[in-house]
Amino acid sequence: MRDVSKFVQGFKRFQHQYLGNRHTLFDRLVEEGQHPRALMISCCDSRCDPALLTDCDPGDMFVVRNVANLVPPHTQATFFAATSSAMAFAVRNLEVEHIIVMGHARCGGIRTLMANRPPECDEEELIAKWLGIAADARQRVLQELPGKPAETQERACEQAAILISLENLLSYPWIRRRVHEGSLALHGWYFDMERGELLQYQAATGKFQVLVPNFNLYEEAASGSRVMGA
Numbered sequence: 157m158r159d160v161s162k163f164v165q166g167f168k169r170f171q172h173q174y175l176g177n178r179h180t181l182f183d184r185l186v187e188e189g190q191h192p193r194a195l196m197i198s199c200c201d202s203r204c205d206p207a208l209l210t211d212c213d214p215g216d217m218f219v220v221r222n223v224a225n226l227v228p229p230h231t232q233a234t235f236f237a238a239t240s241s242a243m244a245f246a247v248r249n250l251e252v253e254h255i256i257v258m259g260h261a262r263c264g265g266i267r268t269l270m271a272n273r274p275p276e277c278d279e280e281e282l283i284a285k286w287l288g289i290a291a292d293a294r295q296r297v298l299q300e301l302p303g304k305p306a307e308t309q310e311r312a313c314e315q316a317a318i319l320i321s322l323e324n325l326l327s328y329p330w331i332r333r334r335v336h337e338g339s340l341a342l343h344g345w346y347f348d349m350e351r352g353e354l355l356q357y358q359a360a361t362g363k364f365q366v367l368v369p370n371f372n373l374y375e376e377a378a379s380g381s382r383v384m385g386a
């Protein structure tokens with residue numbers, strides 16, 4: 157695609173839906189400002205648009221997107237300030253009640269992290285530096301799943317990296333305090349685009365479990381087994 161007309165046409169549809177005659181939502185958002193209840197930290201991946209995936213309206217969700225949906229630890233907050241300053245704004249100014257870290261299947265960032273090839277140019281150096289935030293996730297996977305297929309290790313690392321980000325969120329004193337006070341809740345989500353399901357990290361089990369199942373899959377499996385059994 158060499159031009160951006162698809163996006164311009166898309167804005168026209170958005171304008172018609174939200175800014176045309178039925179513009180009460182945006183009137184309120186302009187007059188009263190934004191009051192999103194959640195901060196979503198998600199990947200830049202073009203298949204993982206948080207507003208689309210959660211069917212949100214404008215104003216519902218404050219979003220930070222970066223490669224592999226990583227949260228730098230507090231000790232590196234000023235070095236990776238784009239993400240940490242957005243977190244600070246969401247927590248301090250907007251007083252969000254939830255922070256959701258949403259990872260996803262088939263993440264190119266995590267695949268790059270697992271491959272661990274030495275950077276050969278400035279672009280790769282930048283990406284490697286950033287992905288280094290999740291280096292411990294890679295180590296955990298290599299220790300727990302040695303010799304497994306790359307896809308298995310990558311999926312495990314996608315989920316382990318979410319846990320690193322959740323741990324890193326708690327390294328910020330102003331986040332930790334609010335979590336302990338009960339005014340802020342942290343969530344780890346995993347968009348399984350292969351199965352069309354949303355998973356959530358359950359601290360009680362230490363695992364990601366299906367939060368929104370894709371019932372079509374189970375119906376297909378059931379009808380398949382009937383066919384096989386017939």
Ligand SMILES: [Zn+2]
Nearest residue numbers: 199201263264
């Ligand atoms: Zn990704």
